[in-house]
Amino acid sequence: MPAWSRSLRPPRTATHCRQSVSAEAGFVLPLAVTVSLLLLLSSLSLQAMALQGQFRLAAEQRLRRSEDSLVSAAHHLVARLQRDHACLLPATLDRWASADCVAPPDLQPLSEGETPEGRWRLLSWQAASSPMDGSGRKVMELLLELSSPAADTSLRAAFAVTLAGEPLVVSDLRLLGWRGRV
Amino acid sequence: MQLLESMVAAAIMAASGAASLQLWAGLCQSTVEETRNQGGADQLEAELTAIEASLQQLALSRGALAPCGQAAPALLEKLQARPPATTVHRDLSLLLDEDALQVELSSEGKALSRRRVYNPAALGLCTPASSLPTDPSPEAHG
Numbered sequence: 001m002p003a004w005s006r007s008l009r010p011p012r013t014a015t016h017c018r019q020s021v022s023a024e025a026g027f028v029l030p031l032a033v034t035v036s037l038l039l040l041l042s043s044l045s046l047q048a049m050a051l052q053g054q055f056r057l058a059a060e061q062r063l064r065r066s067e068d069s070l071v072s073a074a075h076h077l078v079a080r081l082q083r084d085h086a087c088l089l090p091a092t093l094d095r096w097a098s099a100d101c102v103a104p105p106d107l108q109p110l111s112e113g114e115t116p117e118g119r120w121r122l123l124s125w126q127a128a129s130s131p132m133d134g135s136g137r138k139v140m141e142l143l144l145e146l147s148s149p150a151a152d153t154s155l156r157a158a159f160a161v162t163l164a165g166e167p168l169v170v171s172d173l174r175l176l177g178w179r180g181r182v
Numbered sequence: 183m184q185l186l187e188s189m190v191a192a193a194i195m196a197a198s199g200a201a202s203l204q205l206w207a208g209l210c211q212s213t214v215e216e217t218r219n220q221g222g223a224d225q226l227e228a229e230l231t232a233i234e235a236s237l238q239q240l241a242l243s244r245g246a247l248a249p250c251g252q253a254a255p256a257l258l259e260k261l262q263a264r265p266p267a268t269t270v271h272r273d274l275s276l277l278l279d280e281d282a283l284q285v286e287l288s289s290e291g292k293a294l295s296r297r298r299v300y301n302p303a304a305l306g307l308c309t310p311a312s313s314l315p316t317d318p319s320p321e322a323h324g
Contacts, residue, residue, distance in 0.1 A: 032191030036198030079301035
């Protein structure tokens with residue numbers, strides 16, 4: 001081997017071996033840290049998704065309990081109208097105050113009440129169909145609001161109340177749906 | 183040095199593996215619980231829907247069960263004759279001062295519950311006093 005070729009080859013010294021070993025050794029710890037972080041992050045993100053699902057379920061349950069309270073309140077109100085103040089059934093809410101058949105103090109219990117989920121309030125009682133649409137029935141739309149102090153929100157739901165017969169009496173009450181959250 | 187680094191890496195991996203395993207176990211448990219709760223909530227909703235459907239069917243087919251003020255017991259009897267469609271626990275009770283029927287449904291373990299009050303007067307299931315035939319008074323004949 002010529003002298004110039006021997007001079008180009010790097011010499012295999014003890015320093016070179018130590019550098020190679022330290023390069024291999026330095027690879028293990030960052031890899032372990034990276035894999036661990038990835039493992040933990042993926043587990044935490046899945047856990048967050050599960051928690052979100054639980055919160056969603058709890059919110060749905062609250063909404064269903066609010067719906068139950070509003071349906072019960074609607075039944076209570078309509079039954080009370082039917083029993084004690086049937087003359088108000090075909091009249092819209094703005095005419096109730098001027099109705100001769102009810103004293104003003106008696107209107108107060110009709111406009112609000114208490115439920116396990118909060119306080120309900122009567123917002124609207126208006127005709128949803130023309131007075132005489134050929135079927136002899138009249139449909140009134142009832143709008144109630146439930147204020148929940150725990151959730152600090154108010155939910156509104158609408159109901160269809162069907163009146164039929166002569167004189168008009170309540171023949172059906174159905175939940176139409178939500179009318180917003182305040 | 184290499185042995186020490188390997189040991190530290192193994193310790194980190196073991197710790198993160200154990201923590202991750204614990205998180206996964208919690209995740210599995212909460213997923214099972216969520217699925218069970220969702221199923222229970224759906225069963226309660228289905229039972230309520232079935233009860234309301236039978237109330238409306240009753241109003242359409244039979245009309246008034248009794249005079250208003252006395253109709254809730256008859257309604258209770260009609261609903262008791264119909265067994266719950268699902269595996270929910272159903273409790274029917276009378277609110278006599280309101281002439282109303284209270285329906286309480288709960289899932290297994292009572293984790294979820296629903297409660298509604300139905301008035302026969304609001305469903306056309308009773309005859310209002312204004313529509314009842316008046317008894318002829320003796321003065322009218324005399």
